[in-house]
Amino acid sequence: MPNQLNKKKNLRIQAFAVAVGFGLLVVKFSAWLITGSNAILSDALESVINVLAGLVALFSIYYASRPRDSDHLYGHGKMEFISSGFEGTLILVAGLIIIGKAVYNFVFPHEIEALGTGILLTAAAGLVNFLLAWMLIRQGRAGHSPAMEADGKHLLSDGFSTLGMLIGLLLIWFTGKLWIDNIVALMFGLLLLRMGYKVLRSALAGILDETDRELVEGFMKVLRQHRKDDWIDIHNFRIIKFGGQLHVDCHLTLPWYYSIEEGHRVVDEIEQLVNSEMNRQVELFIHVDPCLESSCAICAKADCEVRRHPIVKRMDWTTDEVLKNSRHGSPDNK
Structure with a gap:
């Protein structure tokens, strides 16, 4: 309304x-x-x-x-x-x-x-x-x-x-x-x-859908402020503008053992957060990726019972990092 x-x-x-x-x-x-x-x-x-x-x-x-x-x-x-x-x-x-x-x-x-x-x-x-x-x-x-x-x-x-x-x-x-x-x-x-x-x-x-880095940073600021430990990684982040409306595509890495229902709950939570904090109409399409063994190095989820490696550093969701088209901590993007 x-x-x-x-x-x-x-x-x-x-x-x-x-x-x-x-x-x-x-x-x-x-x-x-x-x-x-x-x-x-x-x-x-x-x-x-x-x-x-x-x-x-x-x-x-x-x-x-x-x-x-x-x-x-x-x-x-x-x-x-x-x-x-x-x-x-x-x-x-x-x-x-x-x-x-x-x-x-x-x-x-x-x-x-x-x-x-x-x-x-x-x-x-x-x-x-x-x-x-x-x-x-x-x-x-x-x-x-x-x-x-x-x-x-x-x-x-x-x-x-x-x-x-x-x-x-x-x-x-x-x-x-x-x-x-x-x-x-x-x-x-x-x-x-x-x-x-x-x-x-x-x-x-x-x-031509040129990347608006200032707008991407606005999204990342909101997500960083409300980030949960099971939101392991965001990558392949894309924004398309349709006048005053925005369409966002991105990949979100979650624990591999999450059910479809749990993954859907996380996606809904992020969608509501973004629409509330960005103060404009945002259509969010999130592709959920399961974490890999190499993701342990950037995962801050302390209660993970299947962790194979200790955390090295939590991934900073900067504009440059989230625009990359490969997940962080994976063999092709250490």
């Missing part, structure tokens, strides 16, 4: 963000029409990207919240990463357009008018942008929505860009040097290229 409430809240906030973004777009284009400033046009074009990206994010959050079906057995959460990738591509395109426009106006200069009015309108829009970005990032993290968090980071970068642009416009206001407008636009375009790359890179990492 909490997960479902998060999804509904994500949808409401994203819809609100799109509506506000459309209003900001109107304000920024009005400022550009009044002044003719390339820097303000750059900011206005970025608002077009914001609205388009917000709409795509809204759809992806809705689509990703749909329950799994026979055609999508892991659910629809990957749609959020596709949305983030689309947003990153739009940002890259906007950056290229802005750089092209700035270079053009270096060759063919133009006048800027009513700069004071443009500065006031852009400053007001920038403040709203910062507040909206803060809200989206906060809810995106709380609701585990990659698309919403990406949209918030996009708006935050846009807000900082607007701040830098305002500094440039103020320099034009005080110095009267119009070429500063094109310099600011160029810097803004380069910043967009960098931001677009980062958003696209993050989206591809989610689509």
